[in-house]
Amino acid sequence: MKPVIIGTAGHIDHGKSTLLKALTGTDPDRLEEEQRRGLTIDIGFAFLSENIAFIDVPGHERFIKNMVTGASTIDMAMLVIAADDGVMPQTREHLYILQLLGIRSGMIVITKTDLVPDDWLELVIEDIKKFIKGTFLEKARIFTVSSVTGKGIEKLKEGILSLSSRFQRKEATGLFRLSIDRVFTLKGYGTIVTGSVISGKITVGDVIEIQPLGKKVRVRGIQSHNHVVDSITAGHRAALNLQGIEKRSIKRGYSVCTPGYYLHTNLLTCKISLLPSAPALKYNSRIRIHLGTGEYIARVRLIGMDKLELGESAIAQITFDDKVSAGFRDRFIMRFYSPLSTIGGGIVLDINPKPLKKKQVDAIVMIQNLIDGDINTCIEWFFQKSNLQIVSKSNLARKLSLPLINISENLRILESQKKIIQISEGYISTTTSTQIKEKMLNTLSKYHKENPLAYGMEKLELFKQIDVIGPIGNWILDTLKNSRKIKIQGDRISLYDFQPELTDKQEETLNKLENELLKGGFNPPSYEELFSNISIPEDELQRLITLLVNQRQIIIFEKNIIFHKDIVNKGKKLIKGLLKKKGNATVSELKDVLGTSRKWAIPLLNYYDKIGLTMRVGDLRRLI
Numbered sequence: 001m002k003p004v005i006i007g008t009a010g011h012i013d014h015g016k017s018t019l020l021k022a023l024t025g026t027d028p029d030r031l032e033e034e035q036r037r038g039l040t041i042d043i044g045f046a047f048l049s050e051n052i053a054f055i056d057v058p059g060h061e062r063f064i065k066n067m068v069t070g071a072s073t074i075d076m077a078m079l080v081i082a083a084d085d086g087v088m089p090q091t092r093e094h095l096y097i098l099q100l101l102g103i104r105s106g107m108i109v110i111t112k113t114d115l116v117p118d119d120w121l122e123l124v125i126e127d128i129k130k131f132i133k134g135t136f137l138e139k140a141r142i143f144t145v146s147s148v149t150g151k152g153i154e155k156l157k158e159g160i161l162s163l164s165s166r167f168q169r170k171e172a173t174g175l176f177r178l179s180i181d182r183v184f185t186l187k188g189y190g191t192i193v194t195g196s197v198i199s200g201k202i203t204v205g206d207v208i209e210i211q212p213l214g215k216k217v218r219v220r221g222i223q224s225h226n227h228v229v230d231s232i233t234a235g236h237r238a239a240l241n242l243q244g245i246e247k248r249s250i251k252r253g254y255s256v257c258t259p260g261y262y263l264h265t266n267l268l269t270c271k272i273s274l275l276p277s278a279p280a281l282k283y284n285s286r287i288r289i290h291l292g293t294g295e296y297i298a299r300v301r302l303i304g305m306d307k308l309e310l311g312e313s314a315i316a317q318i319t320f321d322d323k324v325s326a327g328f329r330d331r332f333i334m335r336f337y338s339p340l341s342t343i344g345g346g347i348v349l350d351i352n353p354k355p356l357k358k359k360q361v362d363a364i365v366m367i368q369n370l371i372d373g374d375i376n377t378c379i380e381w382f383f384q385k386s387n388l389q390i391v392s393k394s395n396l397a398r399k400l401s402l403p404l405i406n407i408s409e410n411l412r413i414l415e416s417q418k419k420i421i422q423i424s425e426g427y428i429s430t431t432t433s434t435q436i437k438e439k440m441l442n443t444l445s446k447y448h449k450e451n452p453l454a455y456g457m458e459k460l461e462l463f464k465q466i467d468v469i470g471p472i473g474n475w476i477l478d479t480l481k482n483s484r485k486i487k488i489q490g491d492r493i494s495l496y497d498f499q500p501e502l503t504d505k506q507e508e509t510l511n512k513l514e515n516e517l518l519k520g521g522f523n524p525p526s527y528e529e530l531f532s533n534i535s536i537p538e539d540e541l542q543r544l545i546t547l548l549v550n551q552r553q554i555i556i557f558e559k560n561i562i563f564h565k566d567i568v569n570k571g572k573k574l575i576k577g578l579l580k581k582k583g584n585a586t587v588s589e590l591k592d593v594l595g596t597s598r599k600w601a602i603p604l605l606n607y608y609d610k611i612g613l614t615m616r617v618g619d620l621r622r623l624i
Helices: 016-024 032-037 061-071 089-100 118-132 153-165 362-367 375-385 393-400 404-416 430-450 459-466 470-482 504-520 527-534 538-550 565-582 587-594 598-610
Strands: 004-009 044-047 052-056 076-082 106-111 142-144 177-186 190-199 201-203 207-211 215-224 227-229 231-233 237-243 255-257 264-274 285-291 294-302 313-325 331-336 342-351 420-423 426-429 486-489 492-495 554-558 561-564 584-586 614-617 620-623
Touching: 004 016, 004 089, 004 153, 016 044, 016 052, 016 106, 016 153, 052 153, 076 089, 076 118, 076 153, 089 118, 089 331, 089 342, 106 118, 106 153, 118 142, 142 153, 201 215, 215 231, 285 313, 313 342, 313 362, 342 393, 362 375, 375 393, 375 404, 375 426, 393 404, 404 420, 420 430, 420 470, 426 430, 430 459, 430 470, 430 486, 430 492, 459 470, 459 492, 470 486, 504 527, 504 538, 504 561, 504 565, 527 538, 538 554, 554 565, 554 598, 561 565, 561 598, 565 584, 565 587, 565 598, 565 620, 584 587, 587 598, 598 614
Parallel strands: 004 052, 004 076, 076 106, 106 142
Antiparallel strands: 044 052, 177 190, 177 255, 190 237, 201 231, 207 215, 207 255, 215 227, 215 237, 264 313, 264 342, 285 294, 285 331, 294 313, 331 342, 420 426, 486 492, 554 561, 584 620, 614 620
16 A cells, blocks of 8 residues: 555534544643643644554644644545534535645544434534535535544444545655644654655655755655654655754744755746635735645735635735745645635645746647646746756756656657757757748848848857847757858858849959059058049948858958958968067068058958967067
8 A cells, every 4th residue: 555644624523633542542632732622723743554554634613733733745635524513614615725735535433423413413523515516525425423432433443434535646756745734852862753655765865955945855764654764755754863963943834845946936827726715815925825735925926816805816926024835736824814714725736937027828728738738838838948058957857846857858848749859958948949940031131131241240249139149049040051051251141042132343353452452552541542543422332342252352451451361361471471580570671571661560460360360479470
């Protein structure tokens, strides 16, 4: 039998704790005050066997947060209703809470049957059947017992064993997580935390992480069902002896989990639902959130609406006053900040998301896929949401609360289906890749029409216009280049078939411009002199100069210093010849061999240093 945690629920004084004592021989009311007052204040624990644990929760309205704490980590519910009272207010509220937390299996136990006649008991049973109609307990077995006389207890035990044997749990191969419900110290041991193991497995000696602290500690010892064990898996109650942290640093609501997966955040995107009896919930309302074993103050910001009416559901972002740690599809309970009353619940869909605006209604349709979709559907959703970013395995693992090995397998499947593409250390969706390619080609086409003489568009400007990050942009460029859609020359990008289109007049002017620079030699005309000699509009001259730069026919050192490439190459030969003879030379000697002044020689010599022809040593230059 796989381990099962069963939680009691029901109105105050309906005999939940007494029933567990009759079943297990253990009084779950561990606090002195609880035993003195005869009511459960905090959650208590008892064990029927090594694989069946009970969590006993308070029924009093004042202690409802402790009820949620206990119910948040149970597998099945045991709804307890006293025969002499029948269905009461907390009975209803507890059942609502169990439904909101996603509990799907359980039983109903009618206690105190020794206090009522048989005909009254039959009326109570009929009333209960009406009450549970339409809930997850509609087809559950109803047991009648007396914890005082013992009548029906053995039959209830058999029913519990039968239902537990049929309980289906996911294999404990995922991430370890335990939501802390108690923290204390023992002399000689140190800090001990208790809770129910939600998922995964842990072994003595393992390093785990306390969230939302983000602190790593070592597991010194494990106890389960009052026995020392070497390891623990999902479905068990556990007490962990932690090494490297003091009791005062931890509190109920914190989690013990596999390091690196469950991060802390102040913001969650969720689907929330209001109970049919709850009042309307306004945008930005201040509420209490019961998540795991913790209680938090938060504000709920509805997406696409100003107010959520009773019985309705919506996508919302919840902003917490304090850091919280949550897992994908965790369920939670919402209660009004004041007066205290349960109003609904929700499910976590996106952990640490980007803030959404109230009018971003388009986000709602996309987010719906996360509620019931399989893991591949959810992964595709995250790719769609991050369409201009590379999505890493580790980020997906944190978003979906899954081990890296599982994520890798899902990504392999999506890659084989050609839905995603690997880039560097991450992935992008094929749809995103196609969209960026089309955007890039259209942007280049538009640029060529507006700049027919420009050899191509600067890469950084292209990336800026299509709003793409460098790694994705460079990968797209390589893909388009390999498929002969574009040409890349230096930092200039152009369509593959593009050639600057010159009119006859422009061809003539271009030749004249080159001749002016060739004629000037090592004493070239300035920009102003070129403008004066050629007599064309300045913007036209600038376009022709840019074309010659892109064609690598001229080199611009500064605005007023422009050399033709043939002159630069000629200078290289002259410098080389002199330095081969002399070994090294001064600026004065080098300018003389070039037949120019320092004004033109210095920029040229600096250029030769830059391209690795020469090296400056003090006031001299020599060949490299």
